[in-house]
Amino acid sequence: MLNRETDSAVVTGKLHRPKVSPGLRFGKALDPRNNSLNFIRLILALMVLFAHSFHLVGAGNGPGFKGENLGGWAVAGFFGISGYLITGSRFNNRLGTYLIHRIARIIPAFLVCLVAMAAVFAPIAYYVQHASMHGFFQTPTTPLNSIFANMFLKINTYDIAGTPAEVPYPGAWNGSLWTLYFEFLCYLLVAALGTFAFVKKSPWPMVAAFLLSVAVWANMERLAPYMQNSLDFNLLARLVPFFLGGAVVKVFSKKIGLSWQGAAIAMLIAVVTVFGFDGFGNQLAAPFLAYVVLWVSTWLPSPKVIMTNDVSYGAYIYAFPVQQMLAVFGAYHWGVWWFTLAALIATMPLAIASWLAIEQPIMKLARRRV
Template identity: 65%
Template sequence: MSIVALKPHAIPAPAIGKRLDPRGNSLNLIRLVLALLVLFAHSWHIVGAGGGPGFRGENLGGWAVAGFFGISGYLITASRFSNRIGTYLVHRAARIFPGFIVCLAVMAFVFAPIAYSIQHGSLRGFLSTPTTPLNSILGNLPLRIASYDIAGTPAGVPYPGAWNGSLWTLYFEFLCYLLIAMLGFIPLVKKTPWPIIAAFLVSVALWANVAAIRPFADIEMLVRLFPYFLGGAVVQVLSSRIGIHRVGGPVALVVAALLIYFVPGYGAQLAAPFFTYGLLWISTWLPQPSIIGRHDISYGAYIYAFPVQQLLAVFGAYHWGVWWFTLAATLCTIPFAAASWVFVERPVMRRARNSH
């Protein structure tokens, strides 16, 4: 989801392990794999085959989102602590909103008309439905998804009434950006890792007691996802002391798995720093094709996968079964993701960097 370039810092190497090389890692590939895991998880729903494989009550898509938030927390915290608040917010908005808005427009004025014409035989009445194309864009513009259908489409498919079941996480990710922005105003936060560690533990405690706070505020999804983000932030604030170690990486993954398996309810949130550290360790040795290193299409893959899958379903591709459907959806999503990167995301981010 979010992409930030790590900048080398003129500070001593950590006492344990090595600092993550900003150019010698495969985080672009890992994020793309996570995006495709979300696609695969959604395929089960879209073809009407159930929830698909999972672990400890969460399907693969949920675990992929947890990985996204952890990596994001690691990178975004570094961005906040190395930039003034104005620059930070401009960069974060430039990363999320342009691609998101264009995706809304593509769904409203390309995908939905195709589906509507198939359902009704023409486009007559398309612009006079309760959820018109323009209404769907304007209603969802603040990132909080208010409507999932467009002009009553998609219909006649196993998962009707929703063009994009992935976009809802962007709202909560942006809230995480704002929360870490606020924490960055506290001088002590930049001097010692303990405030971030404390914030992480508080976030885990909130999720562990979410049933008690649910009647007072509709913040369940934020409380669920924020520990993953702060888990990545914990790894970042400790990175000057504890680098990426060849033994620490696999140990962290084992610890994460044990916490997830043996701690019911909030084990996944408690495991977030270890899970994120393990992903960062994997990025130090996993080979990454040079084209993926230069072109980060993970965000585009994430936001376009679901509508591409639904459009395929409209054409009846859900009859192919999960595996063939997933393969077709992946092949059809990659061009949209690449176009989003080349024509929207990268140009806007370059302009944002050059303006500050």
């Protein structure tokens, strides 16, 4: 899930024509107030929904490519976009302001989602499973503990009171939230890098950080025993290169703009890299893939309502519990495509409500207070 940076235009609804920096050697600068990144992020969130449908109806992993299923590539896209935008946010703000914005964007809606799962989704499933509510509040993982154990983004428990059960993928209400912890760690990484003036003045320290992250992932088998084969370390090492790939594009953005020629070259390099380096080619290709996605955002038409309302986060965090609720009522028998369509229809009202009632107001408040 993942980027949660939103420019002021998303809050105000104002759009402007792209501004071209005179320092660019070629291409155009990405206009932060007139692009289709919100639309692309929504597409990525729905790709994750579709990928999860295969698991949740018991149809395997679904389509994949070079070691990642469709959802994995969507998450990589999220992290690339996030790396670009979040690096810009860090370099343009003091540390305190930056952290307040990041917390305001990701935490409140996340906490409300935890409460919704414990107070709405799980009780319904528990009643369907037991035909009564007896023992719901005391059955491990208890509803209150499901909130407390996960409230700091690190997902420690996935079930609530033994639900969901009797479904193809039991014991997990939200298999999407785990990425938010690692995204926030990437926020902290960029926060730390941004404290050094030389990182802001030259693009090469960020390039070095990116290459180091790729080297860590490429040598994961050697490093894993020294980290006690930590799954968290493995997942972080897998995702950080995608985030820093976007950051690399950002630090070069003052000199290198976005153009179709640049996107074509970047795509060619990405293809060669993905196919040419087994095990870490996906990560090594991250800056080039991020460049392509960002260029696409300059010409891909976006509905104005989506351009000014970023519902992708809500779609991302609510899709999985909605899908599991459908599965509790037997919708997994419908097959992947009908199941996905039903989940999409049921998820979007929650995503819209999350944006309008929680995310947008809290971001406005955070910007007024700093």
